[in-house]
Amino acid sequence: MYRSNLFAVRCFSGRRFTVGIRPFVAAELNAASKADVLGDAAESFARLERAHVLGQASTVEHVRVHWRMLRWGLRYRRPMEVVGQVLRIAGAATKTALGWVPTGNTGGADVSPFRTQPVPPDLQVLIDRAAGRPS
Numbered sequence: 001m002y003r004s005n006l007f008a009v010r011c012f013s014g015r016r017f018t019v020g021i022r023p024f025v026a027a028e029l030n031a032a033s034k035a036d037v038l039g040d041a042a043e044s045f046a047r048l049e050r051a052h053v054l055g056q057a058s059t060v061e062h063v064r065v066h067w068r069m070l071r072w073g074l075r076y077r078r079p080m081e082v083v084g085q086v087l088r089i090a091g092a093a094t095k096t097a098l099g100w101v102p103t104g105n106t107g108g109a110d111v112s113p114f115r116t117q118p119v120p121p122d123l124q125v126l127i128d129r130a131a132g133r134p135s
Contacts, residue, residue: 014097018058020130025055029068041076045108048072052107053123057131062092062101069107084109 028051035044048069055061066089073081091113095101104117111117119127128134 014058016132017130018060020132021054021058021061021127024126024130025051025061025065028054029065032068032072036072036075041072045069045072049106049108050120050123053104053119054126056092056096056101056105056107057099057127059093059096062096063089065107066092073109078109081109088113 028047032044032047032051035041035047048065051068052062052065055065066085070082070085070089073079073085088107088109092101102114102116104119105111105113105115106117
């Protein structure tokens with residue numbers, strides 16, 4: 001009961017969801033890279049957070065986004081972000097396939113890795129599309 005209140009167990013058909021969500025995650029990661037080129041750290045991280053919300057139900061995409069967040073922390077010299085991302089990479093690699101991810105969590109070290117958050121409506125549409133659900 002406790003876990004079901006804390007974690008959203010999203011049972012998507014693994015590979016199909018990963019393939020479906022990948023272009024949307026990639027678009028956010030590309031937008032983050034563009035913001036980096038412009039020196040806009042805040043916009044870059046906001047795009048990484050959006051990528052995290054999109055990809056967190058796919059182990060591959062979830063780990064990929066946390067890796068990018070780790071690199072962001074190193075680039076902008078944010079030690080707490082670096083430490084947080086190292087821990088989150090381990091969690092994403094081992095817990096995502098079990099469905100132990102808090103829905104909507106933005107993935108930054110400034111947010112508890114156990115906290116659920118609302119999913120922005122524009123991202124929910126993309127998640128539903130990748131999962132093969134009508135929106």
